[in-house]
Amino acid sequence: MGQQETVATSLAGAVVEGVGASLAAVDAELARRYPGDPGTRQPVHTVYVPAESFAADTVRTWGESALAALDEHAPDAAALARVLGLPGHLAEPVHARVRAKLEREPVEDLRIDFEDGYGGTDEDRDAARAARLLARAWADGTAPPYAGIRIKCMEAAVRERGIRTLDVFLTGLMDAGGLPDGLVLTLPKVTYTEQVTAMVRLVEEFEKARGLPAGRIGFEIQIETSQAILGPDGTATVARMIDAAEGRATGLHYGTFDYSACLGVSAAHQAGDHPAADHAKAVMQVAAAGTGVRVSDGSTNVLPVGPTERVHEAWRLHYGLTRRALARAYYQGWDMHPGHLPTRYAAVFAFYREGFEQAAARLSAYAGRAGGDVMDEPATAKALSSYLLRGIDCGALDAPEVARATGLTRAQLDAFAAPRRGDLTATSR
Numbered sequence: 001m002g003q004q005e006t007v008a009t010s011l012a013g014a015v016v017e018g019v020g021a022s023l024a025a026v027d028a029e030l031a032r033r034y035p036g037d038p039g040t041r042q043p044v045h046t047v048y049v050p051a052e053s054f055a056a057d058t059v060r061t062w063g064e065s066a067l068a069a070l071d072e073h074a075p076d077a078a079a080l081a082r083v084l085g086l087p088g089h090l091a092e093p094v095h096a097r098v099r100a101k102l103e104r105e106p107v108e109d110l111r112i113d114f115e116d117g118y119g120g121t122d123e124d125r126d127a128a129r130a131a132r133l134l135a136r137a138w139a140d141g142t143a144p145p146y147a148g149i150r151i152k153c154m155e156a157a158v159r160e161r162g163i164r165t166l167d168v169f170l171t172g173l174m175d176a177g178g179l180p181d182g183l184v185l186t187l188p189k190v191t192y193t194e195q196v197t198a199m200v201r202l203v204e205e206f207e208k209a210r211g212l213p214a215g216r217i218g219f220e221i222q223i224e225t226s227q228a229i230l231g232p233d234g235t236a237t238v239a240r241m242i243d244a245a246e247g248r249a250t251g252l253h254y255g256t257f258d259y260s261a262c263l264g265v266s267a268a269h270q271a272g273d274h275p276a277a278d279h280a281k282a283v284m285q286v287a288a289a290g291t292g293v294r295v296s297d298g299s300t301n302v303l304p305v306g307p308t309e310r311v312h313e314a315w316r317l318h319y320g321l322t323r324r325a326l327a328r329a330y331y332q333g334w335d336m337h338p339g340h341l342p343t344r345y346a347a348v349f350a351f352y353r354e355g356f357e358q359a360a361a362r363l364s365a366y367a368g369r370a371g372g373d374v375m376d377e378p379a380t381a382k383a384l385s386s387y388l389l390r391g392i393d394c395g396a397l398d399a400p401e402v403a404r405a406t407g408l409t410r411a412q413l414d415a416f417a418a419p420r421r422g423d424l425t426a427t428s429r
Helices: 013-022 024-033 058-073 077-084 088-104 123-140 159-175 193-210 237-244 256-262 275-288 308-327 338-354 356-370 378-394 399-406 410-417 421-425
Strands: 045-050 109-113 146-150 183-187 219-223 249-254 294-296 333-335
Touching: 013 024, 058 077, 058 088, 058 308, 058 338, 077 088, 077 308, 077 338, 088 338, 109 183, 123 146, 123 159, 146 159, 159 193, 183 193, 183 249, 193 219, 193 237, 219 237, 237 249, 237 275, 249 275, 256 275, 275 294, 308 333, 308 338, 333 338, 338 356, 338 378, 356 378, 356 399, 356 410, 378 399, 378 410, 399 410
Parallel strands: 045 109, 045 333, 109 146, 146 183, 183 219, 219 249, 249 294
Antiparallel strands: none
């Protein structure tokens, strides 16, 4: 081994120590505000069902209805490919995986709706029933990976009713055995950070009342008003909302139709690809980046029902919007009808399968030299591994095929997807 070269420096150790001391508060603030992605699975969609119509077999019936629609309007791979414009090499694997997904796990995230979609007459009863049915489903293994409720907003006219529904629902779950890991709560129509602070106070008090660990209950913030994007002082209000949640915010969900209407967009043009929607979601995305809060796209209100020609038209629209969202890194959206499930999964599976080989090859090449004397961009490995992990989690890719293509275990993929903050600022050598 050669003798180590001696180099000269001019700065005293005290200078370096002083810089470190001066930035200690910044270091702590970065760690607190920007912990990075939690590394857990993110569902590809959220299915909303009115609380009064939610039943023990809702998830199963959605899957059966979606399969029936697929069998009627695209019974084989070639038919689905013609409708959606899938390339030939993807037609069979996408069609087969869509069928398997609808049979095995048709809904990844279920939200029982007590807000706009609710039309019941006894909200106490429906909230208690929702808790009872979900607790039973979680106990017997039939619940989707994520599920919960959307309560009414914090505006004065419905505030007490929303708070009571939240209390009834959470109390019912606790009495049935506790809060499951897949529980998700959604707070809609947030306009001021004080409403987020109020939600934090509510769940804090519930945790204290039931002896739960502090911070156990998180919630999503639904972005449906202009005030949630831009405040009267010109600041991005949504960033303040994330901060006001004190680490409890799990997601930002874009509300397509309420937000569009708030801006005066006419009904015929209210859609996820409208410029107003793109602006709102871009602000949400930047505000959430690095915080661990995920961003979800909204929905389409064009339902795939009626004759085959009309179903195909709605499918093409939904497929195109979903693919567009995925390309813009909005990995989750809403589905409002069982007929949306075939194209949700077709779009998601095609997105991950078409880029699988290239992503696996690039990550394998990076991993092969990461331990040597060549330092590639860690951000590249982070993006590639995150892409592959999302594909595995939703069923687009199989873990064994990813392991064969990359030579990496799931644990190694996880490590690449969540590097330390300093690693992402490393430069090539």
